[in-house]
Amino acid sequence: MLVYIVRRLLLMGVVVAGVMSIIFVLQKLAGDPTLILLPVDANAEAREVLREQLGLNQPMWRQYLVFLGNVATGDLGQSWKFNQPAAAVVMEALPRTVLLAGLALLFGIIVAIPLGIIAAIFRGSWIDTLATAAATIGQAIPVYWLGLLLILIFGAKLHWLPTIGGEGIAALILPTITLGVLTMARIARITRSSMLEVMGQDFIRTVRAKGMSESTVLFKHGLRNAMVPIAVMIGLQLGTLLGGAVIVETVFSYPGVGRLAVNAVYARDFPMVQAVVLVVTVAFSLVNTIVDVICASLNPQIRLA
């Protein structure tokens, strides 16, 4: 187990280093920042001074090492738009995105697992058809469009919920549903197929033959054995949710890291974009590592593979 954890942590280190390198390359491709930082009519001398200040005249390998050193010490650069450390701005917005993604995941799980189980029990019935259709549409519906439709129906027409902005729990309902639908569809699908697979096996017939109640058969023996692929699928959703948050937050003007990143792209504020990508990716791979370690502790097959 310890060996597995160490190996997994090493892999995480490699991933983070790789992401930092990608960001560095993009930063260099972005071109000369003095064109954005200084007014158009600034003279060449002023540009040269700034370039020297930013360390852009150093050899590339040196800039790379300085960049790595800065990131390692938590310095993700200065936001050009906010004129304060980009890391601080991101960290301020991050909890709101984590809250939204967490709620969406919770929503997805709470709806999807019962839906998947019911669809599996009543296989071929209208309820199964309905659940499968819902899952199909949920997987193909563009999230921002769903968000707009929900705003139109529940906000503009029915006036039940605040449309964009707003405070408190009511303002979180529509973004949560919007972001959670894809997750729900995927989990429902895998729950259904995993339950069908387990319920068709011999030991279920044995349990039934022993005279156990149907609920014991279903939950204690069926669901418990069907849980592994479902848990893996839930773990895989984190990345989708963080990516989806970018668009959902923009649609609902929700002040999380996603909207921050999109606005930073509009404002050509590259340090801000880079800070969001780095922070979110590190958080994401940290969570992934934890999920993997938990899975491995539950299932020895994984850590020995």
Added chain:
Amino acid sequence: MRGLSGKGAIGLFILAAMLAAAVFARWIAPADPNEQDILNGLAAPLSVSESGAFSILGTDRLGQDVLSRIIYGARVSLIVAFGAVGLSAVIGIAAGCVAGFMGRVWQSIILTACDIVLSIPFVLLALALISALGAGLVNVIVAFAMVRWAQFARITYALALENREREWFQSCRAGGIGFGRTMLVHVLPNMSGPLLVVASLELAYAILMESGLSFLGLGVPPEVPSWGGMLQEGRNEMETAWWLTALPGVAIMLAAIGFNFLGDWLRDRLDPGLAQVLR
């Protein structure tokens, strides 16, 4: 071999309709997608304007015909989707073969690279790339390929592990057939089924991503009709002109469903051993 299931038929039909719309847009579309007629702006679907112009799906604020813009919009979606998935497939399949057949060093380098790119949420990496290089059709394709090649590489690698144990593969090597020829003539055709499934599902994903980026204003320029761009423009008119928001969204969703169905159908048709790899 089983025939065409309902899902497969629907998928093929949607894909064929999209292709036809994209290729023959000039002849199918009732109007020029960029022809403005401000006086006839925001006409509802199935309405006749004062000048006698009939529009099936209504017009937008500038009086541009919505149906024509949706038909032309299929072009952007398909170009980006096929471009992005094609590029990802070429890079990913090559990388997967190298990882699977060229020994352990390459294997760990490529699989680690896959881990790295797949651990960045795609939308964020696309934002970073577009922020560095600027918006545009080509950059959307590049951004997609930069991440999604890893999906192809992983599957190709898994298939390679399977193929290299087969007798025909060993015979090829023993018979002195060169590495490149073995790959292209013998290995690739054996992988084509599962890879088509992946490609089909990736096409659906690419269409959703392209329209998402266009919706954020980071995809194709606004004068080119695209479904995501139409949604972005219709957003401000949502309460008065529902058709500007609803209809392009339906087009995107149908396209994604079509490719998903096609992928599911292909997967069901493959033999179960290969279907396992794709889980």
